[in-house]
Amino acid sequence: MPPAEPLEPFESLVQLAGQGDRAAASRLCERFAPAVRSFARRRLVATEAVNEFTQDVMLVLVEALVTKKLEQPERLPGFVLGICKNLARDRARQRERRAALFDEYAAALASLTPEVTEKPTYEILHLEDCLTGLSQRARDVVRLAFGEAKSHGDIARELSLSEGNVRVLRHRSLAALRDCMSRRISWEAA
Amino acid sequence: MSDASSTDPPDALGALDALGALDDYTSGLMPEADAEAFEEGLFARAARGEAAEADFTESLRRGAEWINRRGSFEVGSTRAQVDQLLASGARITYMDFGDCKQPVDIPPLAPDLELFIYRVGVDLRGEDYDTIDVVVETATGEYIKTFRDVRYDTTDGAFYGVCEAPLAEISFRRGTAISKVMIGRGTERRHVATLETRPLASAR
Numbered sequence: 456m457p458p459a460e461p462l463e464p465f466e467s468l469v470q471l472a473g474q475g476d477r478a479a480a481s482r483l484c485e486r487f488a489p490a491v492r493s494f495a496r497r498r499l500v501a502t503e504a505v506n507e508f509t510q511d512v513m514l515v516l517v518e519a520l521v522t523k524k525l526e527q528p529e530r531l532p533g534f535v536l537g538i539c540k541n542l543a544r545d546r547a548r549q550r551e552r553r554a555a556l557f558d559e560y561a562a563a564l565a566s567l568t569p570e571v572t573e574k575p576t577y578e579i580l581h582l583e584d585c586l587t588g589l590s591q592r593a594r595d596v597v598r599l600a601f602g603e604a605k606s607h608g609d610i611a612r613e614l615s616l617s618e619g620n621v622r623v624l625r626h627r628s629l630a631a632l633r634d635c636m637s638r639r640i641s642w643e644a645a
Numbered sequence: 646m647s648d649a650s651s652t653d654p655p656d657a658l659g660a661l662d663a664l665g666a667l668d669d670y671t672s673g674l675m676p677e678a679d680a681e682a683f684e685e686g687l688f689a690r691a692a693r694g695e696a697a698e699a700d701f702t703e704s705l706r707r708g709a710e711w712i713n714r715r716g717s718f719e720v721g722s723t724r725a726q727v728d729q730l731l732a733s734g735a736r737i738t739y740m741d742f743g744d745c746k747q748p749v750d751i752p753p754l755a756p757d758l759e760l761f762i763y764r765v766g767v768d769l770r771g772e773d774y775d776t777i778d779v780v781v782e783t784a785t786g787e788y789i790k791t792f793r794d795v796r797y798d799t800t801d802g803a804f805y806g807v808c809e810a811p812l813a814e815i816s817f818r819r820g821t822a823i824s825k826v827m828i829g830r831g832t833e834r835r836h837v838a839t840l841e842t843r844p845l846a847s848a849r
Contacts, residue, residue, distance in 0.1 A: 462694035489699030490691035494684060496671040502710065532688040539684075575711065580812045582708035584790070587720050591794035594718050600672070601706045602713030607672050622674060626665040633664060633701055641790035642816040 462486075469528035472520035480520045481563045484513045487535050494539045500604055508546075510564060512538050514556040517563045584642070585635035593628040600625055663698040671702070721796035722805040727762055730807065735759045738810075741766065745826075748841040754814055761813035767826055767838045768802030776829035779804075784821040784841075795826075817844035 465486065471479035488509060495508040515538050519525055525534055575583070586594055595614055599605040611618045638644065669675040670683050690696040712718060731737060736759045742749045744766040754761060769777065779792040797804050804826075808816075816822070826838040 465692040486694055487688070487691050489703045490687050490696055492703055493667060493671050493687065493699050497673060497680070502706075532692040533685070535692075536684055536688045575809050575811060578704060579708045579711050580809060580815070582705065583712060583717065583809065583812060586712070586718065587792045588790060589793060591719065591796075594720075594794075597705075597709055598713055598718040601702075601709035602718070604706075607674060622669070622672075625668055625672070629664050629668060629702075629705075630662070632705060636701070640812075640815055642812075642819045644789075 465531055466528040469520060469525060469531055472517075473523040473525075475521065477521075477563050480517045481566055483520065483531075484516065484564060485566055487516070488513070491535070491539060494536075494543075496604075498543055500606075502604060508542065510557075511542055511553055513564050514553065514560050515542070517560040518556055521560075581636055581640050582632070584640045585632050588635060588641075589628060589631060593624055593631070596621060596624045597628050597632070664701065667698045667702055717807065719796055720792050720794060722762075722807050723796075723798045724800055724803075724805060727764075727805045727807065730760065730762065736810075737762055739763070742840060742842070745838045745840045748821075748843055751817060751842055751844045753845060754810055754817070758810040761808045761810050763806045763808075765804040765806070765826075765838075765840055766801075767797075767804065769797045769826075769828070769837070770799065770802040772828055772837070774828040774830055778827045778829065778834075780825045780827055782823045782825070783819065784823060786823075789819065789822065820844065 463482070465483060468479045468483050472483065491509045491512050492505055495505040499505050499508060512535070516535055519534070519538075525531060586597065589597070592614065596610060599610045599613060605613070607618050607621055610616075611621045614621070616624070666675070666683065667687070670680060670687075675683060687696055687699065691699065727739070731739060736755070736757055738754060738758055738760075739762045740749075740751065741764045776793070777795045777797070779795050781789040781791070783789060795804060821841065821843045824840045824842070825836055826840070828835045828837050
């Protein structure tokens with residue numbers, strides 16, 4: 456794997472975004488998207504709802520960036536978390552405001568829209584390869600937890616396991632998959 | 646049947662690492678009292694581009710959702726599933742690898758192929774086992790990978806493999822592969838069949 460290039464400090468990106476650089480705003484959205492999705496997943500089940508929540512957060516963030524609402528760039532992480540908390544508190548009232556923001560700033564969010572593809576990407580092929588190295592029970596846990604977004608309790612019931620066992624299996628499977636996916640596809644390894 | 650992965654690091658269940666903590670957070674197992682501090686840390690690291698565990702988890706979700714739509718979380722299919730795929734209109738190459746007694750030459754795959762499906766005619770009906778694994782090596786004995794908990798079709802005892810064509814293509818680039826079918830019972834493992842596959846030069 457090639458070494459990753461050092462990332463631009465987020466404070467610089469905030470300043471650039473405030474000067475009208477939409478690409479800088481977009482890079483900030485990309486950087487926060489996994490954290491925002493994680494925040495949403497704790498509270499929402501359906502992937503579509505998680506995607507919509509993430510988009511809503513990013514629309515508010517982009518607006519705040521381009522209108523320089525954030526006076527202290529170093530406070531960006533807490534600012535984004537604050538947007539998440541506010542939106543989680545009042546989802547209904549946001550729907551109207553969302554439509555207006557979407558018209559104005561949708562372009563900055565283009566890179567966040569998950570690609571729906573019928574062809575498997577390299578990443579998917581890699582995951583398929585790694586999954587074959589797990590036990591069937593571990594594969595079942597990954598399918599239910601990540602492919603079907605089932606709750607802990609539902610997974611435990613479906614697999615006739617205790618919730619504690621499901622947690623252990625999830626953690627072990629995640630660690631194994633992360634380890635496997637940090638290498639090349641097994642067939643490619645030199 | 647063991648639930649552990651063959652690639653589990655020995656300390657995977659030790660101190661809760663960032664990936665495990667994030668999983669507890671998103672799955673709701675982390676108490677609210679701890680979640681607030683966790684969120685602050687997560688967002689601070691995300692700002693610096695250091696929340697690799699969140700990137701990984703989201704990427705895993707996207708991949709798992711895709712694979713789930715295709716229904717391929719098991720290793721090995723049934724004849725009925727294969728027949729359904731063959732009748733689906735998808736671009737598929739189907740090969741019968743025979744009974745493992747002769748090496749199998751695999752012709753190049755068509756450029757627009759979607760799935761490569763194969764049958765391995767071992768008959769595992771009546772075997773006493775907990776697990777069936779297939780260990781794959783190169784012709785010179787270099788380890789490539791292990792397919793764990795492989796399923797066979799109970800009507801004819803054979804393995805049916807369904808592989809995304811691009812992944813099949815990647816595997817064929819490795820050259821001749823020796824696949825050993827291992828049956829496990831308790832701590833014992835028994836080698837019951839060996840298949841040699843020899844991909845011919847690819848046109849893709």
